[in-house]
Amino acid sequence: MKVSLTLFATLLVYVVFGLEPETTVVPLDKDQVKEELNEIISLIPRDNITEIANSHLAHDEGFRAAIYYMQQPEWRAMVDSIRANPKWIAFKEMVSKFGLDIDQLIKCTKTFIENANVGDVDPKANRSLAAFVKDVEGVIPIGQMLVTFGKNKNLQNMLQHIQTDESKAVVVDALNIPEVKKYVQELSDMELNVKEVLTFVFAALGWGNFESA
Ligand SMILES: *[C@@H]1O[C@H](CO)[C@@H](O)[C@H](O)[C@H]1NC(C)=O
Numbered sequence: 001m002k003v004s005l006t007l008f009a010t011l012l013v014y015v016v017f018g019l020e021p022e023t024t025v026v027p028l029d030k031d032q033v034k035e036e037l038n039e040i041i042s043l044i045p046r047d048n049i050t051e052i053a054n055s056h057l058a059h060d061e062g063f064r065a066a067i068y069y070m071q072q073p074e075w076r077a078m079v080d081s082i083r084a085n086p087k088w089i090a091f092k093e094m095v096s097k098f099g100l101d102i103d104q105l106i107k108c109t110k111t112f113i114e115n116a117n118v119g120d121v122d123p124k125a126n127r128s129l130a131a132f133v134k135d136v137e138g139v140i141p142i143g144q145m146l147v148t149f150g151k152n153k154n155l156q157n158m159l160q161h162i163q164t165d166e167s168k169a170v171v172v173d174a175l176n177i178p179e180v181k182k183y184v185q186e187l188s189d190m191e192l193n194v195k196e197v198l199t200f201v202f203a204a205l206g207w208g209n210f211e212s213a
């Protein structure tokens with residue numbers, strides 16, 4: 001997991017800082033951004049990921065324990081409380097301007113969790129998403145996605161809009177919601193290192209250190 005994340009981060013930093021510095025920020029063409037983003041997202045093999053998830057449900061005790069935990073009322077209450085928070089809504093609206101539909105992603109995840117048959121879960125089993133994430137990383141064509149990104153001017157323009165202090169403030173506000181902090185910590189406890197990913201994203205966007213934001 002570390003290797004491919006680090007590779008991803010390095011490439012992302014390279015792509016972002018490899019951009020020609022522009023003196024004026026060009027207005028966003030929303031439709032174009034959405035189209036180019038869809039081109040990249042369509043490279044993610046969803047069927048393969050579903051297959052991987054089902055295989056882990058069948059064979060991976062740590063994954064089963066994690067999904068079982070996410071099926072419990074406490075977890076659902078935490079997610080619902082995040083989604084109702086005005087700071088989260090502001091964040092969601094900001095990224096929707098960039099063509100990203102977070103609700104869609106949440107809905108897919110929620111449907112999977114609710115429908116997952118975890119079978120008999122050992123209450124003492126350690127929750128872990130590590131093996132699942134490692135397998136998912138194996139089917140995501142990161143190189144191809146970055147090449148596609150590099151070809152798309154509107155997406156690069158979008159990055160310049162995201163790099164602003166205003167955008168950073170919205171993201172930091174959302175990350176500081178107590179339930180979001182708890183969520184990030186819980187996922188880290190399940191060996192899904194969200195903090196590492198956030199650290200990379202902050203560095204790539206030139207936002208400084210995520211931990212001190
Ligand atoms: C869970 O993890 C702890 C700490 O790594 C370990 O000591 C324990 O044996 C594990 N429990 C099971 C059921 O694997």
Ligand SMILES: *[C@@H]1O[C@H](CO)[C@@H](O)[C@H](O)[C@H]1NC(C)=O
Pocket residue numbers: 045047048138139
């Ligand atoms: C995705 O699944 C299809 C059908 O099972 C398979 O042919 C293909 O090789 C898989 N792709 C990857 C990247 O594993």
